[in-house]
Amino acid sequence: MQGGSSGIGYGLKYQARCISDVKADTDHTSFLAGTLSLKEENEVHLLRLSSGGTELICEGLFSHPNEIWDLCSCPFDQRIFSTVFSSGESYGAAIWQVPELCGQLNSPQLERIAELDAHVGKINCILWWPSGRHEKLISIDEENLFLWNLDCSKKAAQVQSKESSGMLHYLSGGAWDPHDANSVAATCESSVQFWDLWTMKKTNSIERAHVRNVDYDTKKKHILVTAADEDGIHIWDLRKLKVPIQELPGHAHWAWTVSCNPEFDGLLLVLSLSSAGTDSTVNLWLTSTSSGGDLPSESSIESPTQRANPLVSSYSDYEDSVYGLAWSSREPWIFASLSYDGRVVIESVKPFLSKK
Numbered sequence: 001m002q003g004g005s006s007g008i009g010y011g012l013k014y015q016a017r018c019i020s021d022v023k024a025d026t027d028h029t030s031f032l033a034g035t036l037s038l039k040e041e042n043e044v045h046l047l048r049l050s051s052g053g054t055e056l057i058c059e060g061l062f063s064h065p066n067e068i069w070d071l072c073s074c075p076f077d078q079r080i081f082s083t084v085f086s087s088g089e090s091y092g093a094a095i096w097q098v099p100e101l102c103g104q105l106n107s108p109q110l111e112r113i114a115e116l117d118a119h120v121g122k123i124n125c126i127l128w129w130p131s132g133r134h135e136k137l138i139s140i141d142e143e144n145l146f147l148w149n150l151d152c153s154k155k156a157a158q159v160q161s162k163e164s165s166g167m168l169h170y171l172s173g174g175a176w177d178p179h180d181a182n183s184v185a186a187t188c189e190s191s192v193q194f195w196d197l198w199t200m201k202k203t204n205s206i207e208r209a210h211v212r213n214v215d216y217d218t219k220k221k222h223i224l225v226t227a228a229d230e231d232g233i234h235i236w237d238l239r240k241l242k243v244p245i246q247e248l249p250g251h252a253h254w255a256w257t258v259s260c261n262p263e264f265d266g267l268l269l270v271l272s273l274s275s276a277g278t279d280s281t282v283n284l285w286l287t288s289t290s291s292g293g294d295l296p297s298e299s300s301i302e303s304p305t306q307r308a309n310p311l312v313s314s315y316s317d318y319e320d321s322v323y324g325l326a327w328s329s330r331e332p333w334i335f336a337s338l339s340y341d342g343r344v345v346i347e348s349v350k351p352f353l354s355k356k
Contacts, residue, residue, distance in 0.1 A: 042065070074128055083096065267284070
C-alpha cells in the first residue's frame, strides 16, 4: 500500500541528512535537524509540531560551524544534543546545549559543553543510552570504540576506556542496548560485533556482510534488527545468533536504515536506497517476534513465504534521496523523514495501528 503525500512539510535552507527526535521534550513533539553545506555556515533547526498537528514550526535556528554528519538528542535533557562534523578531511565531535528560547526564532548561539577530542580519524557516530539518565557516552570511529564520562555541570567529557575493533574490521556505526547499559552492537563491513562495556571486550558477533544499520527492539529484550545492502532486513534473537528468526521480503533497493518504534511492538521503519542513491523508499513493517523465555529453534525461523506479508505501507514520494528517519517518542505513531534537499516530512501511521 502506498502512503500518499499527506505529510506535513518543512524546508531547511541547505542540504541535510541528520534528524533526531527530542525524546526528553515531554510537552511537545519535537525534532532536531542538522545541515550539510560545504560552502555555507551550517544550521541546527529545532522543529515542533503545532498543538493541532497541522504545522511544523521552527522554534530555534542555530549556527553550527561545520558539516553535520551525525546528530542525536540527549534522552534525558531536551536542551542537550551531540553532533559529528567535518571540515575538509578533518572530523570532530561535540556536545551542545540549546539556549533558553522564549519562543524567539533568532535565538542565542549554541553553547559547546564538551568536545570528544580523542579521535584521530573519521568519526561515525555518537550513542546515548536510550533508556534514561546515564553519565556515559559512546563514540565510534572506523577503528575504535570509546566510552566517555560526561559531566554536563562541569562541561567536561573524559575517556573512560577505549578498545580497537581489531585488524581488518572497520566500524561504521552501532546501537546501544536499551535493556542493558553494558551492551552495545557495532557494525562493520563483515559482521555485527557485540561489546561488553564493563570489560570492553567483544562477546559475540553476527557474521553478515555489508550491514548498514542496526536497532534494538525497545519493548522486547534480546531482539535486534539489521539492515544490509543486499540481504535486506533480518530480525535476530541475541540468545541464538546462528540464523535470524525472521526475514522481511521484497527489498528492491539496499536497506540503509532501520528504526524500531519506541512504543508499538514489532512496528519498524526501513529506509531503502537504490544502489546509485538516486531514489528512496520508506517502508512501514509490522512484524512478529518470539517472546517469553523460549529460545527459537531453526525450524521456527519465519521465511517470507510462511506468513502474510508484514509490509503495511510504503512512502516513496520524495524528490531527493532520504537519509534521516526518526520516530517521535511522545507521539509514537508519528515519524519524521529528512531528504538530502533539506525537506522534513512528518507522517502519521495511526490509521494502520487501528487495524492491528
